[in-house]
Amino acid sequence: MNVYSPRLSRLIDALRRLPGVGPKSAQRMAFHLLDRDRNAARSLAQALGESLDHIGRCPSCRMFCEDEACRYCSAARTASGQLCVVEGPADLMAIEGGTSYRGRYFVLMGRLSPLDGIGPDELGLDLLQSQLASGDFNELIIATNPTVEGEATAHYLAEMARAQNVAVSRIAHGVPMGGELEYVDGGTLAHALSGRRPV
Amino acid sequence: MNVYSPRLSRLIDALRRLPGVGPKSAQRMAFHLLDRDRNAARSLAQALGESLDHIGRCPSCRMFCEDEACRYCSAARTASGQLCVVEGPADLMAIEGGTSYRGRYFVLMGRLSPLDGIGPDELGLDLLQSQLASGDFNELIIATNPTVEGEATAHYLAEMARAQNVAVSRIAHGVPMGGELEYVDGGTLAHALSGRRPV
Ligand SMILES: [Zn+2]
Ligand SMILES: [Zn+2]
Secondary structure: OOOOOHHHHHHHHHHHOOOOOOHHHHHHHHHHHHHHOHHHHHHHHHHHHHHHHHOEEOOOOOOEEOOOOOOOOOHHHHHOOEEEEEOOHHHHHHHHHHOOOOOEEEEOOOOOEHHHOEOOOOOOHHHHHHHHHOOOOOEEEEOOOOOHHHHHHHHHHHHHHHHOOOEEEEOOOOOOOOOOHHHOOHHHHHHHHHOOOOO | OOOOOHHHHHHHHHHHOOOOOOHHHHHHHHHHHHHHOHHHHHHHHHHHHHHHHHOEEOOOOOOEEOOOOOOOOOHHHHHOOEEEEEOOHHHHHHHHHHOOOOOEEEEOOOOOEHHHOEOOOOOOHHHHHHHHHOOOOOEEEEOOOOOHHHHHHHHHHHHHHHHOOOEEEEOOOOOOOOOOHHHOOHHHHHHHHHOOOOO
16 A cells, blocks of 8 residues: 655544545645645644643533633523523534524533443433423423434433423424425425424 | 634634535534544644654655655666656555556646646746756656646646657556446547557
8 A cells, every 4th residue: 555654644644533534535635734735734733732722511511611611601591591402512503693592501412322322421411410400490492403313312301301390392393494395305394294283 | 603612713714724624524523523532633733743843845856755865766766767747646656556666756746727826836847857957867757647737737748858858658548447438438438549559
């Protein structure tokens, strides 16, 4: 096989560990950084170092957090009495950026997936349990993804909330606003039909 | 729009500067590194720093090079009298790994592309010129890609070599070994037909 010089090999190997990056892309990235954009390489090295040193997880909501006080766990948000559970940071950002919801969040950083060894412990559900038991919240909004695993997770979370007498809701799934029926997949359409409401 | 905390935003921005990485992939990469694989993040930061500090270009062949003496510019290789021009480092590695060629190389790090501002200066052709004039070489093997720009570059290089009385050859293009005619694109097939040889 092709063997690059030691440092170049190490760089290509390190780039390959990024999700979605295969051997060819890793090579192309390494050449681009070394040949075309050394500033980008420098910025990336620096951003990685800084992030590793300063970005942790919020002890309450598990979102990535740089400061002592998580911006998503303020007293004002807690006062809303609402707690929204999402699978990942991007989901939190989508709700925060696309809706007017300003309650608290809980970021699972995954979904229940027994086959992959992801159970309640991996998702911090003991922490969620204590928050549900605290009396701070009167509604748990479940915003896990509408996949098989997301639905199983939602079911599990709903049971947890009910056991603490916290009301449970699930965000609605169906035909996207502006979507045309003929372009919507069958599963979504079936879900939309069975979830129909009287008007 | 969604706004992440400052360091996380910087990390996502830095990842976006990698070729082929859009906003969604950059986000996914950042979350993966921070949440799942901090070792990979550490390795990448380190590999980038090391590479920037130690990887340069060989002053003779323009290949990436870490040491004083480029492994592709040895006296034994020069003694072959052959100089093979390729567009990029991956091309050099492909020839080195897939063939028994052990002559010298010259890596253009690009191809002539006047519209993109890439002319002879950007490809180090003055350096190639002096090597052709040195008397060290009796054959210039042109292995640029069979694209419009690669062909134009090949033509330009051939003229340079002829002016120095260095024999010129171009690697063969046609139907790949083991390829089936019906699956080969029309351009390749036309090239293969017009380049036919008596048997
Ligand atoms: Zn928080
Ligand atoms: Zn060299």
